[in-house]
Amino acid sequence: MVLEATMICIDNSEWMRNGDYTPSRFQAQADAVNLICGAKTQSNPENTVGILTMAGKGVRVLTTPTTDLGKLLACMHGLEMGGEMNIASAIQIAQLALKHRQNKNQRQRIIVFAGSPIKYDKKMLESIGKKLKKSSVSLDIVDFGEEDEGKPEKLEALLTAVNNNDSSHIVHIPPGPNALSDVLISTPVFTGDGEGGSGFVAAGPVAVSDFDFGVDPNIDPELALALRVSMEEERARQEAAAKRAAEEGSSQNKGDEQSSKSQDTTMADTTGATAATDAAEPMSEVDALLQQAIALSMQTPASDSAVRDTDMSEANNEDQDLAAALQMSMQEGEKDSSGQMDMSEVLEDQAFVSSVLASLPGVDPNDPSVKDLLASLHGKSESADQKKDEEKAPKDDEK
């Protein structure tokens, strides 16, 4: 989102007729330039971009830095190839164009597409680089096309002369099956200094896979925002739960009914002990609910403990209806002294719990850990069914 004025230097020399990039070097370059114009103007509405050609009869400025994307795309039409690239003059003229930009608050950047051999020597390029650095102009170099001896070294030397705090970059793109623009998208030329390119709508054949959640924020901003917010909430809750589990685990060392059952002892130790302790103390109903739910989730060995803690605590903290429903089922189990009874009562409502879990905003039902949880809880309810039947009989007798 940095406010920037950019000058793009296009190579329209004879070397660009070559077809080693599809459809031709020149066309590939033009596509890349179009994408860059779009990306820059999108990332900050006040960004300006200008274009100049380096070869032909001489260096020619097609547009001075402007915010108008239409004008930039239009001036890419009707360009002719010919002559030799004059990189030194081009960079100096680009620097001059940037110096006369209207908004002096913009940072200055030059992007050079170097597709043909460079006839200048290293020293000359280094002195140009030094001048750019003095005026705090950043430089991005796209080295493609003709692979000349010494060309990469010269360009690297130019880059080191200009580079100030990694604001300048160089990209070497050999000919290959991928389009020039596709390769460029993933480079710092597009993404700036670490800011994502995800705000940029892909104009070409680039897939939507660049975006965090498979949703283009431009097409559906609310959905993208909701997904991002829920992911962050999930993460925060996981961290909080992990911290809590770690604290409880370090302070607890008691065995109890839950842990004596045929469970994974290491996992049951922590929350099983907690559940027993909490059940014994007089607590608010919500807390008892919370602890029992956590113990329930902890008893299943397959899933990640943090996720389950999160799921259950989310269920209890956020959804009032769920809390009330679970509480009602709890009340049936509260009569029983054994903690195990409480567990089976909750398990009874497993179908309800799993359906509610699936509908929770932070829980993705396709998440493998959640699936494991549901499967194991279902398995639990089956084994608990027998015990439940036994207990139901005496209960019915009581009633």
Place this chain on the structure above:
Amino acid sequence: MSSTATATAAPAASAIQRSQVDLVDFIDWSGVECLNQNSAHSIANALKQGYREDDGLNVESDADEQLLVYIPFLQVVKLHSLAVKGPEEEGPKTVKLYSNREHMGFSNVNDFPPSDTVEFSAENIQAGKPVVLKYVKFQNVRSVTIFIEDNQSGGDVTKVQKIAFFGTTVETTDMKGLKKIEDH
């Protein structure tokens, strides 16, 4: 025309005279710019109160020995004198001042004559005593550009420990003090 000032000149000895104040409080920090500075040693080390007092903190040049500092002021001021302090070897030698020129670059420093030029000798750059400027040229200053052309030893890096301006403010309307006239 350039004026050379030495530490022995009488007016230079007491630059704080006739209620000249240190103008550091009137610098508009949001607009201060320095070209060709080393990012680890920025211009704030030489200008800001506290930083400039510390001789260990200085502004250094990066690609070569020249520095171009642009300082806008919050209001119109008159500049009386300038104090520059630097190490004996890498301290500035020739300093050119341009008043009220915005956004100069190294390419156009030579396009117009400076408002004043000061040549520092090794002793007075080390002492950092204020040097009187051509007061008549700096009566109505909104911004000043300092061009440090070379340093004492001629090396590649110029270091400056302190830059301070002394002068007076010009009576300007304080817009905050203006009260809206009530309609009756």
